[in-house]
Amino acid sequence: MKEINAKVREIASKLLGNGDIDVFMAWEQGDYEYQRKPFFARSKDEVEKIIFDEYCIHNLSTSLLKFRDSQQKIGIVVKGCDSRGIIRLLEDNQFSRERLYIVGINCSGMKDPLIAMKSDSGFQKTFEEEGLAAKCSFCVYPNPVIADEVLGDEQTPRSKDEKYAKVKEFEEKSIQERYEYFESVLSTCIRCYACRQACVACNCRTCIFDETKPQWVGRETSLSDNMMYHLVRALHMAGRCIECGECQRVCPVDIPLMLINSKLAKDVDNFFGPYEAGIKYEEGSKPPLSSYQESDPDDFI
Ligand code: SF4
Ligand code: SF4
Ligand code: SF4
Numbered sequence: 001m002k003e004i005n006a007k008v009r010e011i012a013s014k015l016l017g018n019g020d021i022d023v024f025m026a027w028e029q030g031d032y033e034y035q036r037k038p039f040f041a042r043s044k045d046e047v048e049k050i051i052f053d054e055y056c057i058h059n060l061s062t063s064l065l066k067f068r069d070s071q072q073k074i075g076i077v078v079k080g081c082d083s084r085g086i087i088r089l090l091e092d093n094q095f096s097r098e099r100l101y102i103v104g105i106n107c108s109g110m111k112d113p114l115i116a117m118k119s120d121s122g123f124q125k126t127f128e129e130e131g132l133a134a135k136c137s138f139c140v141y142p143n144p145v146i147a148d149e150v151l152g153d154e155q156t157p158r159s160k161d162e163k164y165a166k167v168k169e170f171e172e173k174s175i176q177e178r179y180e181y182f183e184s185v186l187s188t189c190i191r192c193y194a195c196r197q198a199c200v201a202c203n204c205r206t207c208i209f210d211e212t213k214p215q216w217v218g219r220e221t222s223l224s225d226n227m228m229y230h231l232v233r234a235l236h237m238a239g240r241c242i243e244c245g246e247c248q249r250v251c252p253v254d255i256p257l258m259l260i261n262s263k264l265a266k267d268v269d270n271f272f273g274p275y276e277a278g279i280k281y282e283e284g285s286k287p288p289l290s291s292y293q294e295s296d297p298d299d300f301i
Contacts, residue, residue: 001052001053001054004052004105004151004152005050005051005052005053007151008026008050008052008077008103008105008151009047009048009050011075011103011149012024012026012041012047012050012075013044013047015075015101016041016042016043016044016047016075017044020073020075020101021072021073021074021075021101022042022072022073022074023040023041023042023067023072023073023074023075024040024041024042024047024050024074024075024076025038025039025040025041025060025063025064025074025075025076025077026038026039026041026050026051026052026056026060026076026077027039027050027051027052027056027058027060027077028049028050028051029049029051030113032113032116032117032120033116034055034111034113034116034117034120035055035113035117036051036053036055036056036057036058036113037058038058038060038063039051040063052077052105054109054110054111055110055111055113055116056079056110057110057111057112057113057133057135057249058198058246059081059082059085059198059200059244059246060076060077060078060082060085061076061078061082061083061084061085061086061088061089061200062085062198062199062200062246064076064086064089064094064095064100065089065094065200065203068094068095071099072099073099073100073101074099074100074101075100075101075102075103076100076101076102076103077103077105078102078103078104078105078144078146078147079104079105079107079110079142079144080106080107080139080141080142080143080144080145080155081107081135081139081141081242081243081244081245081246082144082244083102083104083141083144083145083146083147084141084145084242084243084244084277084278084279085200085201085242085244085278086100086102086146086278087145087146087242087277087278087279087280087281088200088201088203088240088242088277088278089200089203090281091278091281091285091286091287092201092203092240094203097281101148102144102146102147102148103147103148103149103150103151104143104144104146104147104148104149104150104151105144105150105151105152106142106143106144106150106151106152106153106154106155107136107139107142107143107152107155108142108152108155109132109133109136109139109142110132110133110135110136111130111131111132111133112130112133112134112249114249115130115133116130133245133249134245134248134249135244135245135246135248135249135258136245137158138158138162138163138243138245138258138262139157139158140157140158140159140160140163140243141157141279142155142156142157143155143157145278145279145280146281163243163262164262164266166259166262167259167262167263167266170259170263171263182227182230183223183227185255185256186223186226186227186230186255187223187226188253188255189221189226189229189230189253189255190221190252190253191219191221191225191226191229192252193209194247194250194251194252195233195247195248195250195251195255195257196209196233196247197250198246198247198249198250199237199246199247200242200244200246201236201237201240201241201242202233202236208232209229209232217229217232230260234260234261234264237260237261237264238264238267238268238289239264239268239272239275239277239287239288239289239290240277240287240289240290241261241264241265241277242277242278243258243261243262243265243277245258247261265277268287268288268289272288272289273288275287275288
C-alpha cells in the first residue's frame with residue numbers, strides 16, 4: 001500500500017503541476033488513526049496530505065457531485081466500487097468523461113473504520129477483530145472497470161453466487177415471512193437519509209423526499225412512511241445500483257439495505273438482462289429500466 005500511496009502522490013503532483021487538472025480527489029487522514037476522509041488537492045503543495053491505505057473505504061465517486069456544475073477538470077482515485085460509481089454518473093449525464101483523469105487501484109479490500117472506532121470506544125466489552133469490511137466480502141469488481149491508468153496487482157473477484165447467497169436464502173421464505181422481516185427492520189429507520197447522501201446513484205438535483213410543495217412522501221418515522229421511503233428508493237435503484245455497499249455501511253441502525261439492493265440487481269439481471277449496472281461505459285447507453293420502446297409488453301398495467 002505504501003508504494004501505491006507514493007505513486008498516487010506522484011501522479012497527483014504531475015497532473016496538478018502540468019495544469020492538466022484543477023483538483024485531485026483522494027483521501028486524507030481524519031481525526032482518528034483509523035479515519036480517512038475525502039480530500040481535494042488543488043496544488044502540488046497539498047499532495048503530501050494524500051493517503052491511500054486499508055481505511056480508504058468511502059466511495060469517492062459520490063464526491064464528484066460537488067463539482068457537477070463547474071467546468072473544472074478532476075483527477076480522481078478509484079477502487080473497483082468507486083469506478084462503477086463513475087460509470088453511473090457518466091450514464092446519468094452528471095459528468096462528462098473529458099473532465100476526468102481516473103487513477104484506478106486494484107483493490108484488495110478495505111477495513112471498516114466503524115469497527116475500529118467501536119473497539120476503540122471503550123464501550124464494547126469484547127474486542128472485535130478487524131477483518132475485511134462487510135461491503136468487500138461480496139465484491140465482484142475489485143479491479144477498476146474504467147481508468148486512465150491502473151495501480152497495484154490485479155485482484156481475484158468474488159463469485160456472483162457468493163454475492164447472492166443471502167438473497168437466495170431470503171427468497172426461500174414465504175411472502176408473509178418476508179413482509180414481516182422488512183416490517184421489523186424498516187420500522188427502526190430514523191430517516192436520517194445517510195443512505196441517500198452516501199449513494200452515487202442518488203444524484204437527482206431535487207430529491208422527491210426533500211420536496212414540500214407538494215410533499216410526495218410523509219416525513220414521520222412511522223412504519224408506513226418508512227416503507228414508502230424504502231419502496232421509492234428501491235425502485236429508483238433498480239438497474240442503477242452499482243452495489244458499492246455504502247448505504248448499508250453508513251446506516252446508523254444497521255438496516256440490511258444490501259439485501260434489497262442485491263435482490264433488485266439479481267432480478268434486473270434475470271428479467272431484463274443479462275445486465276449489471278456500472279461495469280461498462282458506452283456513450284448514450286442507459287440501464288434497462290431507464291429506457292422503453294412502444295413495443296414493450298404492458299399487459300400488466
Ligand atoms: S467493495 Fe470491492 S472495490 Fe470496493 S473497497 Fe471493497 S473490495 Fe475494494
Ligand atoms: S444503493 Fe447503496 S449499494 Fe447501491 S449504489 Fe447506492 S450506496 Fe451503493
Ligand atoms: S441510513 Fe439507515 S436509518 Fe438513515 S434513512 Fe437510511 S435506512 Fe434509514
